[in-house]
Amino acid sequence: MxxxxxxxxxxxxxxxxxxxxxxxxxxxxxxxxxxxxxxxxxxxxxxxxxxxxxxxxxxxxxxxxxxxxxxDYKLIKAAFTKQECSGRPWIFTLQYFTYFTGKGLIFSEGRPWQESRRFALRHLRDFGFGRSSLEKVIHPEVTSLLKDLEGRAGRPTEVNWNLNVAVLNVLWRLVADRRYDINDAEIIHFEKMIRVNLDIIKGAAVLLDIFPWLLYLTPKFVLNSWMRIGQMEKNAEEFKQFVMSIIEEHEASLNPEKPRDYIDCYLLEMRERQDDANTVFKRDYLDLLVSIEDLFLAGSETTSSTLRWLVLYMALHPDVQAKVQAEIDGVVAKGALPSLADRAKLPYTEATIMETLRMSSLVPRGIFHCNSEGDVNIAGYNIPKGSLLVPDMEKCHRDPQYWEKPDQFYPEHFLSQDNQVITKKDGFLPFCVGRRQCLGESLARMELFLFTAALLKKFSIAPPEGVKLSTETNKHRPAFNFAKPFEVIFTSRE
Structure with a gap:
């Protein structure tokens, strides 16, 4: 033996x-x-x-x-358009967000992912997702944020959780027909929990991704104290109860003739397909729960973090800021909010937003793909089943092959010779590319434009006197390029 x-x-x-x-x-x-x-x-x-x-x-x-x-951009694009490269790896810290069910919109794969994604795109569009009609939902949140910042004008201030709530409210209106006050303590608490969990998965907990067997060998007190798994479990459970209470409220007040939002549409789909054993629309609510959390996670933190980067870059580049403001002043009437109808007339503003996306590279190596169905050929190499396919998007965003000044903030990267915005540019993939391209891209671009144009129309942004701002990120937490906390001074231009 x-x-x-x-x-x-x-x-x-x-x-x-x-x-x-x-x-x-x-x-x-x-x-x-x-x-x-x-x-x-x-x-x-x-x-x-x-x-x-x-x-x-x-x-x-x-x-x-x-x-x-x-x-390389072309390699990434070629690989990620292949169906066999659109899987997701079973990684501990990522599957934690699905409660280890493999459900939802971000970390699911195969038929469940296709079914959930198609449903989300179809019904979110019905409520204005990606359409100009959504402007009437975004504008009140823009106004709310401007009013909050106006109360802090003239003194050093951090763009904090009020921005997250303003951005999040847009999505919550579509998903759950809800909105929160910009300083609502409950919703800020849940936003902070998301940030804490994102920070945990970037820390020692990543060892459980690299060595999964450690989960069964490591003493629980080490998992909880050093890897902070207990904190992540607590946050996840509290958030689950919060979302489930919203789902239960919708179930109790559901009117099949007048669906109010994404949750109502999902509940009706569950009723219609209750006899289908193969559907993801099951009465256990798990796919709905995880899908809502995915939308919550992807739809608030990414856009609000990009807007923080934009504020920082404007404070660091007053020449760019002045050009954006001059362009806006020439198009948008005094006292009016910029609208989506103004977008085509504000190419430099749009280019500045895109340059912020390029320079920040918020998710520098994307969300891992996986060839979970079998071996695949990429660039002549045989990639064995189960490999993690990692897109180095940050490298693409700094590749001299595509960018004239790869390490400088230079909005002209996205302007043609006749001063038109280059909307699709090789080397640029902040929302990834291929079959897994971010389904919230159109909403994110709308929000980024409306919030940015309104902020720079209303305020000038500068560093506090004697303070040197930095774009340095925490390289020891490399999963996300979040700006380090900073303060700026907003000065009213009106």
């Missing part, structure tokens, strides 16, 4: 040493551990170094994960 255990252990070690044939070049590392960057080197620095050494596609074994990093 002992010899059998020895042979099995030997075979496992040999399997871990052997690199599968056909993979792109790249470091394979030690058995079980894989390749870890040198001590003190951050993940962004490692990615840069490996790209310089191995090229625009390379593989990297990281613990139990096989990563295939794509650092």
């Amino acid at each position: 002992l010899w059998l255990i020895f042979v099995c252990a030997f075979l496992i070690v040999v399997y871990n040493i052997r690199k599968p044939p056909g993979l792109p070049p790249g470091p394979w590392g030690w058995p079980v551990i894989g390749y870890f960057p040198p001590r003190g080197e951050t993940l962004p620095d490692t990615v840069q170094r490996l790209r310089r050494k191995y090229g625009d596609i390379y593989s990297w074994r990281f613990g139990s994960l096989t990563l295939v990093v794509l650092s």
Whole structure:
């Protein structure tokens, strides 16, 4: 019996040493551990170094994960338009957001993902998603934010959770027919919980992604104290109860003749398909719950974080800010809010927003894809089933092949010679690309334009006297490029 255990252990070690044939070049590392960057080197620095050494596609074994990093725009686009590359890996910290059900809009795959995504797009459009009619929902939130900032004008202030709530209210109106006061304590509490959980999955908890078996070997007090899994569980459960209470309220007041929002439409779809054993629209509410949380997560934090970056870049680049304001002043009447009808007449404003998306690269390496159905060929290499496909979007956004001044804030990157906005540009993929392209892109672009144009029409933005602002991010938390907390001074222009 002992010899059998020895042979099995030997075979496992040999399997871990052997690199599968056909993979792109790249470091394979030690058995079980894989390749870890040198001590003190951050993940962004490692990615840069490996790209310089191995090229625009390379593989990297990281613990139990096989990563295939794509650092070229055309490679990413070609790979992510393949159906077989549209899966999601089963990663602990990501599946935590689905309560380990694999449901919802972001982390599901296969037929459940296709069914949920089609339903969301169809019914959110019915309530104005991506259409100019949504302007009447966005404008009150813009006005609310301007009024709040007006009360702080003239003194150093941080653009804090009031911005998150203003952005979130737009989505909540579509999803749950609700809105909250811009300083509502309950909704700010839940927004903060989301940020805390995002921070946790960027920290020590990532070891459970790299070595899943640690979950079963690590003492619970270590999981809770060092990896903060207990805090994440508590936040997730509290948020679940919050969303479930909203669903139950909708169920109790549902009128089949007059659906009010996305939740009503979903509940009606559940009733209509209650005899279909294969549908995601089941009476356990799990897919609905996770889909709402996905919309909450993706629709508020990303847009509000991008707007924070825009405020920071305007404070750092007063020349760009002045050009945007001059353009807006020439188009939008005094006392009026900018509207979507003005968008085509404000190309420099639109280009400035797009340049903010490029420079910030909020999710620098995107959300991992996976070829979960089988092996796939990418650029002549054989990528084994279950590999993590990592789009290095930040590298694309700084690639001299596509950008005249890749490391400078330069809105002219998105303007043609006749001063028209270049809406689709190679090398630019802030909402990713392909079959998994962000379904909220049209809403995000509308919100970014209306909030930005209104902010810069109403206020001038400058750093406090003697304060040097920085665009440096925390490289030890590389999953998201969040701006570090900063203060600016808003001065009314009216």
